[in-house]
Amino acid sequence: MTTIMTILSILFILGGLFFFTTATVGLLRFPDFFTRLHATGKGDTLAVFLSLVGLALYEGFSLTGLKIVIIAIFMFIAQPTATHAISKAGLRFGLKPWMREEDKK
Amino acid sequence: MNSFLIAIGLALCLLVFCVLYRVVFGPGVFNRIAAISAIGTKTLVILIIFGYFYNRVEMFIDISMVYALLNFIGCVAAAKYLEDEG
Amino acid sequence: MIIRGEDIIIRTIARVLVPFIQLYALYVIMHGHYSPGGGFQGGVILAASMVLLYITHGYSEVNRKFSVNIAALFSSIGVLIYSGIGFLCLILLGNYLDYSKLYKLLNVDPAHARSLGILGVEIGVAFAVMAVMFSIFFDISTGGISPEDEEEKD
Numbered sequence: 001m002t003t004i005m006t007i008l009s010i011l012f013i014l015g016g017l018f019f020f021t022t023a024t025v026g027l028l029r030f031p032d033f034f035t036r037l038h039a040t041g042k043g044d045t046l047a048v049f050l051s052l053v054g055l056a057l058y059e060g061f062s063l064t065g066l067k068i069v070i071i072a073i074f075m076f077i078a079q080p081t082a083t084h085a086i087s088k089a090g091l092r093f094g095l096k097p098w099m100r101e102e103d104k105k
Numbered sequence: 106m107n108s109f110l111i112a113i114g115l116a117l118c119l120l121v122f123c124v125l126y127r128v129v130f131g132p133g134v135f136n137r138i139a140a141i142s143a144i145g146t147k148t149l150v151i152l153i154i155f156g157y158f159y160n161r162v163e164m165f166i167d168i169s170m171v172y173a174l175l176n177f178i179g180c181v182a183a184a185k186y187l188e189d190e191g
Numbered sequence: 192m193i194i195r196g197e198d199i200i201i202r203t204i205a206r207v208l209v210p211f212i213q214l215y216a217l218y219v220i221m222h223g224h225y226s227p228g229g230g231f232q233g234g235v236i237l238a239a240s241m242v243l244l245y246i247t248h249g250y251s252e253v254n255r256k257f258s259v260n261i262a263a264l265f266s267s268i269g270v271l272i273y274s275g276i277g278f279l280c281l282i283l284l285g286n287y288l289d290y291s292k293l294y295k296l297l298n299v300d301p302a303h304a305r306s307l308g309i310l311g312v313e314i315g316v317a318f319a320v321m322a323v324m325f326s327i328f329f330d331i332s333t334g335g336i337s338p339e340d341e342e343e344k345d
Contacts, residue, residue, distance in 0.1 A: 006106065013113060020147065024120045027127055027143060033135055036127075040143045051150045058106070059162070067166050068153070074211075075146070075173055081204045082142060082180040088198060089184040090135045167219070167226050171236065174212060178239050181201065185246045 012054025019047035032098030041083030048075050114154040145176035205247040212240040220317050230313035234320025241325050262322040269319030
């Protein structure tokens with residue numbers, strides 16, 4: 001039983017690390033502010049959720065594991081809201097989205 | 106399991122240093138705010154891994170929950186402040 | 192300056208999350224002797240929840256529940272609780288803030304009375320810190336003049 005839980009938690013944490021890596025690569029390489037917000041807003045949220053669920057599975061069914069799940073649920077609700085707030089501020093400030101060369105005409 | 110968690114923590118620290126490039130060189134202030142929010146999200150997971158390393162998980166869970174709250178409120182406050190044109 | 196509140200998604204999420212943030216702040220205050228926390232940290236988290244309501248809803252909606260005048264009252268109440276417990280220990284023939292002399296009032300042994308005395312002092316500190324943090328934020332964001340005073344001048 002504990003071996004299965006350990007293997008599951010290792011899989012979840014590795015999945016979380018994979019999504020963190022892709023979110024960081026997106027933040028560094030995308031051409032515009034709004035596209036970078038797509039990468040970090042969605043990728044980071046899912047990565048944190050998977051990592052924290054993996055750590056909670058390793059901890060077991062106790063008060064500590066329940067607290068880690070509560071942090072994961074809070075991040076799942078709050079991080080997209082912060083992304084929405086900052087993208088709306090960028091739009092009102094006057095930043096224009098990036099378009100390809102052939103689409104500009 | 107302990108060494109696996111330490112390896113994950115080191116990989117996340119390396120990712121934090123990669124995001125620092127966007128904090129320093131991001132053209133304009135909005136890129137910097139988004140990158141700071143991403144750094145805060147990674148710090149949250151690193152803190153709980155520290156808790157496993159020092160065998161005191163309960164203490165570090167409270168600290169990381171507070172940091173998640175402050176990251177959210179800071180990002181919303183900065184976005185509201187920078188809204189006006191020019 | 193930050194007094195517009197037009198976005199409906201952020202307003203709804205802020206209204207859902209603020210009671211849980213305040214509940215967590217009370218947990219941090221109460222468990223100060225056992226885990227990281229205490230009076231000052233819990234007071235700062237309470238003030239942060241008030242700031243979240245302020246920046247998402249505008250000042251006129253927060254003013255009905257928690258205005259700057261009530262914040263001044265709360266800071267005085269916090270200091271009153273702190274020094275009141277100290278003077279109570281002085282009246283009961285001990286030193287100032289010597290909590291062990293409180294055991295006669297509370298019907299517990301002196302070691303237990305010390306722990307309860309520190310808990311009471313932490314609650315006073317949390318009140319004072321929350322009120323002062325909120326009033327500092329208000330002064331920085333509006334320059335000390337609330338919008339109703341501005342309307343009266345016109």
